[in-house]
Amino acid sequence: EAEPAVGGGPGGACRARRLYVSFREVGWHRWVIAPRGFLANYCQGKCGLPAALSEPGGTPALNHAVLRALMHAAAPSAAAGLPCCVPARLSPISVLFFDNSDNVVLRHYEDMVVDECGCR
Protein backbone atom coordinates (compact mmCIF):
# COMPACT_ATOMS: atom_id res chain seq x y z
CA GLU A 1 0.00 0.00 0.00
CA ALA A 2 2.05 2.90 -1.29
CA GLU A 3 1.52 6.61 -1.70
CA PRO A 4 1.53 7.21 -5.45
CA ALA A 5 4.35 9.27 -6.86
CA VAL A 6 3.45 12.83 -7.86
CA GLY A 7 2.10 12.93 -11.40
CA GLY A 8 2.54 9.19 -11.80
CA GLY A 9 6.32 9.54 -12.10
CA PRO A 10 9.26 10.47 -9.87
CA GLY A 11 8.13 14.08 -9.76
CA GLY A 12 8.42 16.54 -6.86
CA ALA A 13 11.30 17.04 -4.54
CA CYS A 14 13.06 14.12 -2.93
CA ARG A 15 11.22 13.09 0.24
CA ALA A 16 9.93 10.09 2.17
CA ARG A 17 6.64 8.69 0.92
CA ARG A 18 4.26 6.30 2.58
CA LEU A 19 4.68 2.57 1.99
CA TYR A 20 2.93 0.04 4.23
CA VAL A 21 4.43 -3.46 4.09
CA SER A 22 1.80 -6.06 4.92
CA PHE A 23 3.18 -9.45 6.00
CA ARG A 24 0.01 -11.04 4.62
CA GLU A 25 0.72 -9.53 1.21
CA VAL A 26 4.23 -11.01 1.17
CA GLY A 27 3.01 -14.38 2.48
CA TRP A 28 4.79 -14.27 5.85
CA HIS A 29 1.62 -14.05 7.96
CA ARG A 30 1.67 -17.78 8.83
CA TRP A 31 4.85 -17.44 10.88
CA VAL A 32 5.11 -13.76 11.77
CA ILE A 33 3.07 -13.27 14.95
CA ALA A 34 3.43 -9.49 15.23
CA PRO A 35 3.32 -6.91 13.84
CA ARG A 36 0.95 -7.60 10.95
CA GLY A 37 2.86 -5.08 8.92
CA PHE A 38 4.75 -1.86 9.31
CA LEU A 39 5.14 1.54 7.73
CA ALA A 40 8.42 1.08 5.88
CA ASN A 41 8.12 4.15 3.61
CA TYR A 42 10.30 4.81 0.60
CA CYS A 43 12.16 7.69 -1.03
CA GLN A 44 11.19 9.28 -4.28
CA GLY A 45 11.57 12.65 -5.97
CA LYS A 46 13.95 14.72 -8.00
CA CYS A 47 17.35 15.72 -6.70
CA GLY A 48 17.87 18.63 -9.04
CA LEU A 49 18.69 22.11 -7.74
CA PRO A 50 17.48 23.47 -5.38
CA ALA A 51 16.12 20.22 -3.92
CA ALA A 52 19.61 18.74 -3.82
CA LEU A 53 20.66 21.47 -1.40
CA SER A 54 18.03 20.12 1.06
CA GLU A 55 15.43 22.04 3.02
CA PRO A 56 16.23 23.75 6.33
CA GLY A 57 16.14 21.12 9.08
CA GLY A 58 16.21 18.28 6.57
CA THR A 59 18.99 15.87 5.84
CA PRO A 60 21.89 17.71 4.22
CA ALA A 61 22.81 16.44 0.78
CA LEU A 62 26.28 15.05 0.27
CA ASN A 63 28.72 17.52 -1.23
CA HIS A 64 29.11 15.11 -4.09
CA ALA A 65 25.35 15.22 -4.75
CA VAL A 66 25.33 19.03 -4.73
CA LEU A 67 28.14 19.17 -7.28
CA ARG A 68 26.48 16.52 -9.38
CA ALA A 69 23.22 18.51 -9.40
CA LEU A 70 25.20 21.65 -10.31
CA MET A 71 26.87 19.79 -13.15
CA HIS A 72 23.50 18.55 -14.36
CA ALA A 73 22.05 22.10 -14.24
CA ALA A 74 25.00 23.41 -16.23
CA ALA A 75 25.07 20.57 -18.72
CA PRO A 76 21.80 18.59 -18.62
CA SER A 77 23.03 16.16 -21.22
CA ALA A 78 25.83 14.95 -18.91
CA ALA A 79 25.64 11.17 -18.73
CA ALA A 80 25.86 10.99 -14.95
CA GLY A 81 22.39 12.56 -14.48
CA LEU A 82 20.98 13.78 -11.18
CA PRO A 83 21.91 12.48 -7.74
CA CYS A 84 19.73 9.70 -6.30
CA CYS A 85 16.95 10.15 -3.77
CA VAL A 86 17.71 7.50 -1.14
CA PRO A 87 17.10 6.78 2.56
CA ALA A 88 19.26 9.02 4.73
CA ARG A 89 17.94 8.07 8.17
CA LEU A 90 16.29 4.80 9.10
CA SER A 91 14.91 3.30 12.28
CA PRO A 92 14.52 -0.26 13.55
CA ILE A 93 11.55 -2.52 14.20
CA SER A 94 11.15 -5.72 16.20
CA VAL A 95 9.40 -8.79 14.81
CA LEU A 96 7.84 -11.63 16.84
CA PHE A 97 7.65 -14.94 14.97
CA PHE A 98 7.74 -18.75 15.14
CA ASP A 99 10.90 -20.43 13.86
CA ASN A 100 11.13 -23.95 12.44
CA SER A 101 11.95 -25.38 15.89
CA ASP A 102 8.63 -24.01 17.22
CA ASN A 103 10.47 -21.44 19.30
CA VAL A 104 8.88 -18.05 19.72
CA VAL A 105 11.50 -15.52 18.64
CA LEU A 106 11.71 -11.77 19.07
CA ARG A 107 14.21 -10.33 16.64
CA HIS A 108 15.36 -6.77 16.33
CA TYR A 109 16.05 -5.47 12.84
CA GLU A 110 17.97 -2.31 12.14
CA ASP A 111 17.20 0.02 9.23
CA MET A 112 13.64 -1.09 8.43
CA VAL A 113 11.77 2.21 8.37
CA VAL A 114 12.71 5.23 6.26
CA ASP A 115 12.48 8.36 8.40
CA GLU A 116 14.23 10.79 6.09
CA CYS A 117 15.43 10.82 2.52
CA GLY A 118 18.36 12.67 1.06
CA CYS A 119 20.11 13.31 -2.22
CA ARG A 120 23.17 11.13 -2.52
Add this chain to the structure above:
Amino acid sequence: ARAPAPPGPAAALLQALGFPDVPRGAPKSRPVPPVMWRLFRRRDHQEARAGPRRTPLGATLRPCHVEELGVAGNIVRHVPDRGAAARPPEPASAAGQCPEWTVVFDLSAVEPAERPSQARLELRFAAAEATAGTAGGWELSVAPAGAGPGQVVLRQSVPALGMPVRAELLGAAWARNASAPRRLRLTLTMRPRAPAACASLAEASLLLVTLDPRLCHPLARPRR
Protein backbone atom coordinates in the same frame (compact mmCIF):
# COMPACT_ATOMS: atom_id res chain seq x y z
CA ALA B 1 27.48 -34.26 -7.60
CA ARG B 2 25.37 -31.36 -8.66
CA ALA B 3 25.76 -28.06 -6.88
CA PRO B 4 22.64 -27.11 -4.93
CA ALA B 5 20.27 -24.88 -6.82
CA PRO B 6 20.68 -21.21 -5.91
CA PRO B 7 17.92 -19.95 -3.65
CA GLY B 8 15.06 -18.07 -5.26
CA PRO B 9 14.61 -14.37 -4.62
CA ALA B 10 12.26 -14.94 -1.68
CA ALA B 11 14.62 -17.41 0.01
CA ALA B 12 17.62 -15.15 -0.65
CA LEU B 13 15.75 -12.28 0.96
CA LEU B 14 14.93 -14.41 4.01
CA GLN B 15 18.57 -15.47 4.28
CA ALA B 16 19.62 -11.82 4.26
CA LEU B 17 17.25 -11.30 7.20
CA GLY B 18 18.84 -14.17 9.12
CA PHE B 19 16.60 -17.14 8.20
CA PRO B 20 18.68 -20.01 6.79
CA ASP B 21 15.46 -21.96 6.04
CA VAL B 22 12.10 -20.69 4.93
CA PRO B 23 9.88 -20.77 8.06
CA ARG B 24 7.06 -23.28 7.59
CA GLY B 25 4.40 -21.66 9.75
CA ALA B 26 3.03 -21.48 13.25
CA PRO B 27 2.64 -24.72 15.24
CA LYS B 28 -0.98 -25.52 16.08
CA SER B 29 -0.59 -26.10 19.79
CA ARG B 30 1.90 -23.45 20.85
CA PRO B 31 0.55 -20.28 22.38
CA VAL B 32 2.77 -17.21 22.50
CA PRO B 33 4.20 -16.98 26.04
CA PRO B 34 3.19 -13.80 27.92
CA VAL B 35 6.84 -12.84 28.48
CA MET B 36 7.39 -12.67 24.70
CA TRP B 37 4.29 -10.51 24.22
CA ARG B 38 5.53 -8.23 26.99
CA LEU B 39 8.98 -7.88 25.45
CA PHE B 40 7.50 -7.25 22.00
CA ARG B 41 5.00 -4.65 23.17
CA ARG B 42 7.59 -2.71 25.12
CA ARG B 43 10.01 -2.69 22.19
CA ASP B 44 7.29 -1.89 19.67
CA HIS B 45 6.03 0.96 21.82
CA GLN B 46 9.51 2.42 22.18
CA GLU B 47 10.28 2.11 18.48
CA ALA B 48 6.95 3.49 17.29
CA ARG B 49 6.82 6.50 19.59
CA ALA B 50 10.48 7.26 19.82
CA GLY B 51 11.66 7.33 16.27
CA PRO B 52 15.26 6.48 15.61
CA ARG B 53 17.22 5.72 18.74
CA ARG B 54 15.06 7.95 20.99
CA THR B 55 12.82 6.99 23.83
CA PRO B 56 9.82 9.21 24.76
CA LEU B 57 11.96 10.74 27.48
CA GLY B 58 14.68 11.60 25.01
CA ALA B 59 17.16 8.99 26.19
CA THR B 60 19.10 7.21 23.52
CA LEU B 61 18.01 3.65 22.76
CA ARG B 62 21.08 1.48 22.88
CA PRO B 63 21.42 -0.49 19.67
CA CYS B 64 21.59 -4.27 20.03
CA HIS B 65 20.58 -4.13 23.66
CA VAL B 66 17.50 -5.69 25.25
CA GLU B 67 16.63 -2.93 27.68
CA GLU B 68 13.94 -4.93 29.50
CA LEU B 69 16.36 -7.73 30.37
CA GLY B 70 19.42 -5.51 30.79
CA VAL B 71 21.70 -7.44 28.44
CA ALA B 72 23.23 -7.06 25.00
CA GLY B 73 21.36 -8.84 22.24
CA ASN B 74 19.13 -8.55 19.21
CA ILE B 75 17.41 -11.95 19.32
CA VAL B 76 15.27 -13.33 22.17
CA ARG B 77 14.05 -16.93 21.93
CA HIS B 78 11.52 -18.70 24.10
CA VAL B 79 12.54 -22.36 23.86
CA PRO B 80 10.07 -24.95 25.20
CA ASP B 81 11.18 -28.07 27.08
CA ARG B 82 11.13 -31.14 24.80
CA GLY B 83 11.63 -33.57 27.65
CA ALA B 84 8.18 -33.30 29.22
CA ALA B 85 6.58 -35.90 26.94
CA ALA B 86 9.21 -38.51 27.85
CA ARG B 87 8.93 -37.98 31.59
CA PRO B 88 7.16 -40.70 33.53
CA PRO B 89 4.31 -39.64 35.82
CA GLU B 90 5.67 -38.58 39.17
CA PRO B 91 4.94 -40.92 42.09
CA ALA B 92 3.95 -39.48 45.41
CA SER B 93 7.38 -39.40 47.04
CA ALA B 94 8.40 -39.09 50.59
CA ALA B 95 10.35 -36.04 51.65
CA GLY B 96 14.08 -36.34 50.89
CA GLN B 97 13.51 -38.66 47.93
CA CYS B 98 12.08 -36.22 45.50
CA PRO B 99 12.16 -37.03 41.78
CA GLU B 100 14.63 -35.71 39.25
CA TRP B 101 13.42 -34.24 36.01
CA THR B 102 15.27 -34.24 32.71
CA VAL B 103 14.61 -31.17 30.59
CA VAL B 104 15.70 -30.93 26.96
CA PHE B 105 16.07 -27.73 24.97
CA ASP B 106 16.58 -27.81 21.20
CA LEU B 107 18.96 -24.94 20.41
CA SER B 108 19.78 -26.03 16.86
CA ALA B 109 18.19 -22.85 15.48
CA VAL B 110 20.89 -20.76 17.18
CA GLU B 111 23.57 -19.98 14.62
CA PRO B 112 27.27 -20.32 15.54
CA ALA B 113 27.82 -16.59 14.94
CA GLU B 114 25.34 -15.69 17.68
CA ARG B 115 26.82 -14.81 21.07
CA PRO B 116 24.60 -15.77 24.02
CA SER B 117 24.21 -13.06 26.65
CA GLN B 118 21.48 -14.58 28.83
CA ALA B 119 20.02 -18.07 29.21
CA ARG B 120 17.26 -17.95 31.79
CA LEU B 121 15.70 -21.22 32.86
CA GLU B 122 12.10 -20.74 33.94
CA LEU B 123 10.23 -23.40 35.91
CA ARG B 124 6.60 -23.54 36.95
CA PHE B 125 5.33 -25.95 39.54
CA ALA B 126 1.96 -27.58 40.09
CA ALA B 127 -0.52 -25.45 41.97
CA ALA B 128 -0.74 -27.53 45.18
CA GLU B 129 2.99 -27.20 45.92
CA ALA B 130 3.06 -23.66 44.63
CA THR B 131 0.49 -22.44 47.11
CA ALA B 132 1.42 -24.62 50.07
CA GLY B 133 5.08 -23.67 50.41
CA THR B 134 7.42 -25.01 53.05
CA ALA B 135 8.87 -23.37 56.11
CA GLY B 136 12.51 -23.62 55.03
CA GLY B 137 12.02 -23.05 51.32
CA TRP B 138 13.51 -25.20 48.58
CA GLU B 139 16.81 -25.87 46.87
CA LEU B 140 17.07 -26.16 43.09
CA SER B 141 19.97 -28.19 41.68
CA VAL B 142 20.90 -28.27 38.00
CA ALA B 143 23.31 -30.80 36.48
CA PRO B 144 24.08 -31.98 32.95
CA ALA B 145 21.81 -34.96 32.17
CA GLY B 146 23.64 -38.25 32.62
CA ALA B 147 26.37 -36.73 34.76
CA GLY B 148 27.30 -38.49 37.97
CA PRO B 149 26.67 -37.23 41.48
CA GLY B 150 28.71 -34.16 42.33
CA GLN B 151 28.37 -32.76 38.82
CA VAL B 152 25.90 -30.09 39.87
CA VAL B 153 26.58 -26.86 37.92
CA LEU B 154 24.07 -24.69 39.74
CA ARG B 155 22.48 -24.63 43.19
CA GLN B 156 19.95 -22.00 44.05
CA SER B 157 17.74 -21.47 47.04
CA VAL B 158 14.09 -20.84 46.29
CA PRO B 159 11.94 -19.26 49.02
CA ALA B 160 8.58 -20.36 47.56
CA LEU B 161 7.11 -21.95 44.45
CA GLY B 162 4.17 -19.59 44.01
CA MET B 163 5.97 -17.61 41.31
CA PRO B 164 7.94 -19.04 38.39
CA VAL B 165 11.43 -20.08 39.47
CA ARG B 166 14.21 -18.53 37.39
CA ALA B 167 17.86 -19.52 37.15
CA GLU B 168 20.63 -18.13 34.96
CA LEU B 169 22.34 -20.94 33.06
CA LEU B 170 24.92 -18.93 31.14
CA GLY B 171 28.26 -19.47 32.81
CA ALA B 172 26.86 -22.54 34.62
CA ALA B 173 25.45 -24.97 32.06
CA TRP B 174 27.85 -23.74 29.38
CA ALA B 175 30.75 -21.27 29.27
CA ARG B 176 29.86 -17.61 29.03
CA ASN B 177 32.05 -16.99 25.97
CA ALA B 178 31.10 -20.21 24.13
CA SER B 179 28.45 -20.75 21.45
CA ALA B 180 25.18 -22.29 22.57
CA PRO B 181 25.10 -26.11 22.39
CA ARG B 182 22.81 -27.56 19.71
CA ARG B 183 20.94 -29.48 22.39
CA LEU B 184 20.89 -28.83 26.11
CA ARG B 185 19.89 -31.72 28.41
CA LEU B 186 19.74 -30.99 32.11
CA THR B 187 18.72 -32.87 35.22
CA LEU B 188 16.83 -30.80 37.76
CA THR B 189 15.90 -31.47 41.36
CA MET B 190 13.88 -29.33 43.74
CA ARG B 191 14.24 -30.44 47.34
CA PRO B 192 12.42 -28.98 50.33
CA ARG B 193 14.80 -27.79 53.06
CA ALA B 194 12.39 -28.99 55.75
CA PRO B 195 10.31 -32.20 55.56
CA ALA B 196 7.52 -31.56 53.09
CA ALA B 197 5.87 -33.03 50.03
CA CYS B 198 7.90 -32.97 46.84
CA ALA B 199 7.31 -30.36 44.20
CA SER B 200 5.80 -31.35 40.89
CA LEU B 201 7.23 -29.71 37.76
CA ALA B 202 4.47 -28.37 35.51
CA GLU B 203 6.44 -26.56 32.82
CA ALA B 204 10.02 -25.66 31.92
CA SER B 205 11.30 -23.24 29.33
CA LEU B 206 14.46 -21.35 28.41
CA LEU B 207 14.60 -17.65 27.57
CA LEU B 208 17.74 -17.26 25.47
CA VAL B 209 19.10 -13.87 24.46
CA THR B 210 21.80 -13.75 21.79
CA LEU B 211 23.62 -11.09 19.84
CA ASP B 212 24.07 -11.65 16.12
CA PRO B 213 26.79 -9.15 15.17
CA ARG B 214 25.88 -9.47 11.48
CA LEU B 215 22.55 -7.80 12.20
CA CYS B 216 24.02 -5.23 14.55
CA HIS B 217 25.44 -2.43 12.46
CA PRO B 218 27.34 -0.53 15.15
CA LEU B 219 29.31 -3.74 15.78
CA ALA B 220 29.55 -4.94 12.20
CA ARG B 221 30.81 -1.72 10.64
CA PRO B 222 34.58 -1.40 10.71
CA ARG B 223 35.93 2.00 11.67
CA ARG B 224 37.55 3.86 8.80
